[in-house]
Amino acid sequence: MATAASLHQSRKRKNAVMMALCVIAAGIGLAWLALILGALLYKGLSGVSLAVFTQMTPPPGDAGGLLNAIYGSIVMTIIGIVVGTPIGVLAGTYMAEYGRFSKLTTVVRFINDILLSAPSIIVGLFVYELMVRPMGHFSAIAGAVALSILVIPVVVRTTEDMLNLVPNALREAGTAIGAPRWVVIRSVAYRAALSGIVTGILLAIARISGETAPLLFTALNNQFWSSNLNAPMASLPVTIFQFALSPYEEWQQLAWTGALIITLTVLGLSIIARSLTGRREDR
Amino acid sequence: MSAVSEAATSSAMRTREATVRRFAFTDMVFRAATRASAILVLVLLGGVAISLIAGSWEALSKFGISFLSTESWNPVTENFGALAPIYGTIVTSAIAIIIAVPIGIGIAVFLTELCPRPLRRPIGIAVELLAGIPSIIYGIWGLFVFAPFLQTTIQPFIIWLFKGIPGLNSLFAGPPYGIGLLTSSLILAIMVLPFITSITKDVFDTVPAVLKESAYGIGCTTWEVTRRVTIPYTRVGIMGGVMLGLGRALGETMAVTFVIGNAHRISASLFAPGTTISATIANEFTEADGAIYTSSLVALGLILFIITFIILALARYMLLRIDSRTGA
Numbered sequence: 001m002a003t004a005a006s007l008h009q010s011r012k013r014k015n016a017v018m019m020a021l022c023v024i025a026a027g028i029g030l031a032w033l034a035l036i037l038g039a040l041l042y043k044g045l046s047g048v049s050l051a052v053f054t055q056m057t058p059p060p061g062d063a064g065g066l067l068n069a070i071y072g073s074i075v076m077t078i079i080g081i082v083v084g085t086p087i088g089v090l091a092g093t094y095m096a097e098y099g100r101f102s103k104l105t106t107v108v109r110f111i112n113d114i115l116l117s118a119p120s121i122i123v124g125l126f127v128y129e130l131m132v133r134p135m136g137h138f139s140a141i142a143g144a145v146a147l148s149i150l151v152i153p154v155v156v157r158t159t160e161d162m163l164n165l166v167p168n169a170l171r172e173a174g175t176a177i178g179a180p181r182w183v184v185i186r187s188v189a190y191r192a193a194l195s196g197i198v199t200g201i202l203l204a205i206a207r208i209s210g211e212t213a214p215l216l217f218t219a220l221n222n223q224f225w226s227s228n229l230n231a232p233m234a235s236l237p238v239t240i241f242q243f244a245l246s247p248y249e250e251w252q253q254l255a256w257t258g259a260l261i262i263t264l265t266v267l268g269l270s271i272i273a274r275s276l277t278g279r280r281e282d283r
Numbered sequence: 284m285s286a287v288s289e290a291a292t293s294s295a296m297r298t299r300e301a302t303v304r305r306f307a308f309t310d311m312v313f314r315a316a317t318r319a320s321a322i323l324v325l326v327l328l329g330g331v332a333i334s335l336i337a338g339s340w341e342a343l344s345k346f347g348i349s350f351l352s353t354e355s356w357n358p359v360t361e362n363f364g365a366l367a368p369i370y371g372t373i374v375t376s377a378i379a380i381i382i383a384v385p386i387g388i389g390i391a392v393f394l395t396e397l398c399p400r401p402l403r404r405p406i407g408i409a410v411e412l413l414a415g416i417p418s419i420i421y422g423i424w425g426l427f428v429f430a431p432f433l434q435t436t437i438q439p440f441i442i443w444l445f446k447g448i449p450g451l452n453s454l455f456a457g458p459p460y461g462i463g464l465l466t467s468s469l470i471l472a473i474m475v476l477p478f479i480t481s482i483t484k485d486v487f488d489t490v491p492a493v494l495k496e497s498a499y500g501i502g503c504t505t506w507e508v509t510r511r512v513t514i515p516y517t518r519v520g521i522m523g524g525v526m527l528g529l530g531r532a533l534g535e536t537m538a539v540t541f542v543i544g545n546a547h548r549i550s551a552s553l554f555a556p557g558t559t560i561s562a563t564i565a566n567e568f569t570e571a572d573g574a575i576y577t578s579s580l581v582a583l584g585l586i587l588f589i590i591t592f593i594i595l596a597l598a599r600y601m602l603l604r605i606d607s608r609t610g611a
Contacts, residue, residue: 015504025389094317119534125584129334180306182313210417213536270415
C-alpha cells in the first residue's frame with residue numbers, strides 16, 4: 001500500500017518536473033525573440049534619423065546614410081519577385097490543376113521542397129557560374145536572378161497548397177457552364193485561392209529582403225548611387241555585412257540601423273501574410 | 284427566308300466552332316506554360332548541380348580525393364583542402380541540433396498539452412517569427428551582443444569548471460575569444476529551433492485523440508502520455524523535422540560567418556575559432572584570385588550541396604511517410 005502511494009507520488013513528481021521543463025523551454029524560445037528584438041531596437045533606434053534615408057553610404061569615419069543600399073535592395077527585390085512569381089504560380093498551377101495526379105508533379109514537389117531549404121549561398125555560386133563569369137563582371141541583374149531563384153520554391157509551394165484547398169465543386173460548376181479549363185483556373189480557382197497565393201508572395205518577399213549570401217558575389221556592393229542594372233549594386237544586407245565587420249563606429253551604427261529596418265520589414269510582411277490566411281481559416 | 288436563317292445558323296456554327304477551337308488552343312498554350320514552369324523547377328536543381336561540378340572541376344582534378352582529407356588551406360602556395368571547413372560544418376551543426384531538439388520538443392509539448400488555448404496561437408506565431416528573422420540579424424546580434432557576453436561570463440566560468448577534468452579541459456580550453464565553434468553552434472541552435480518546433484507541433488497534432496485519451500483513461504500522467512504515446516507515434520515525423528533543421532544548420536551562412544572567426548584549422552577546443560564551408564565561401568569568394576582558388580571554393584560549395592541534398596531528401600522522405608499515414 002505504501003509502495004503504491006509512493007509510486008504514485010514519484011510519477012506525479014516526474015510529471016511535474018518534465019512539464020516544468022517544457023514551460024522553461026517555451027520561455028527560452030520567447031526570451032530569445034525578446035532579447036534579439038530588444039537589442040535591435042536599443043542599438044538600431046539610436047541611429048535612426050532622416051539622414052539614413054536621404055544620404056549615401058559614407059566613406060570610413062564619416063557620417064552618412066543607407067539610401068543607395070535601400071534603393072538597391074528594393075530594386076533587386078522587385079525584379080526578383082517579378083521574375084520569380086509568374087514561374088512559381090504557373091508551376092504551382094500545373095501541380096494542382098493539370099497534373100495533380102501525374103508522376104511529374106510528385107517529382108517536382110519533392111525537388112521543390114529541397115530547393116526550399118537549400119543553402120542560399122549555393123544559389124549564389126550557381127548564378128555566379130551562370131551569369132557573372134560569362135558576363136565578366138558583377139551586376140545587379142545577376143543579384144536579382146539569384147533572388148528570383150529563391151522566390152520560386154516558396155511561391156510554388158503556397159500556390160499548390162492553396163489551389164488544392166479550392167473545392168472541386170467550384171471547378172465543376174465552371175466547366176458545366178462551358179468554360180474551358182484555363183478560364184476555370186483563371187476566373188474560379190485563382191480567385192478562390194487569391195489570398196493564399198498573395199500570402200505566398202509576401203512570404204517570398206520577406207525571405208529575399210534579408211538574404212545576404214546569394215548577393216555577395218552576384219550583385220556585390222557599391223559605395224555609390226547606381227541605378228545601372230548591369231553594374232554592381234549596393235544592397236541593405238550586404239552593406240550591413242560589410243559595415244558590421246568594419247572597425248569604424250559610424251559604420252557599425254549604420255549596420256545596426258539597417259538591421260532594424262530589415263527586421264521590421266520582414267516581421268511586418270510575415271505578420272500581414274499570416275493575418276491574410278488567418279482570416280481565411282476563420283471563415 | 285429559310286435560306287437566310289440557314290445561312291445565319293451555319294455562320295453561327297462556324298463562329299462557334301472557331302470559338303471552341305480558340306478556347307482549346309489557348310488552353311493548350313496555358314497548359315504548356317504551366318508544365319514548362321514545373322519542369323523549370325527540375326531544371327534549376329539540375330543546373331545548380333551541373334554548374335557546381337563544372338566550376339569545381341579544376342580543383343577536383345588537381346587535388347583529387349585528397350581534397351576531402353587535407354587540412355591545409357593556403358592561397359599563397361595554392362594548396363587547398365576541405366577538411367577544416369567540413370569539420371567545422373559538421374561539429375557546429377551537430378551541437379546545434381543536440382541543443383535545439385530537446386528545447387524544440389519541449390516547446391511543442393508545451394504548445395499542444397499545457398498552453399492555455401487563447402495563448403496557443405500567439406506563442407506559436409512568436410516562435411515562427413524567430414524563423415523569419417534573416418540570418419544576418421542573428422549574425423550582427425551574435426557578434427556584438429552574444430559573443431561578448433559569452434567571452435566575459437560563460438566561457439571563463441566553463442574553463443574554470445572543467446580545468447582539472449581530463450578530456451573536458453581540452454574540449455573547453457581557453458583563451459575565451461567569445462567567437463568560435465561553440466558560439467556558432469549556439470546561434471545555429473536558436474536559428475533551427477523554430478523549424479524543429481513547428482514541425483514537431485504539427486506532427487503532434489496528427490496523433491488521434493482516442494489514443495491519448497485511452498492512455499489518460501488508464502491513469503497516465505501528461506508526461507507518460509507524451510513519452511509513451513505521442514512521441515512513439517510521431518517518431519518518424521520528429522526525425523523529419525530534425526533532419527530539416529540539420530539541413531538548415533549545415534547550409535547556414537551569414538550568422539556563422541560573423542561569429543566563427545574564419546580560421547582554417549581543426550582544434551580540439553570548442554572555444555577556438557574555426558570555419559565552416561559556407562563561411563569560407565562567403566568570406567573568401569570575392570577576394571579569391573587565381574582560377575584554382577575560386578575553383579576550390581566552388582568545390583566546397585559542391586560538397587555542401589551534396590551533403591544538404593542527402594539530408595533534406597531524407598527529411599522529406601520521412602515527412603512524406605507520416606503524411607501518407609495520416610492521409611490513409
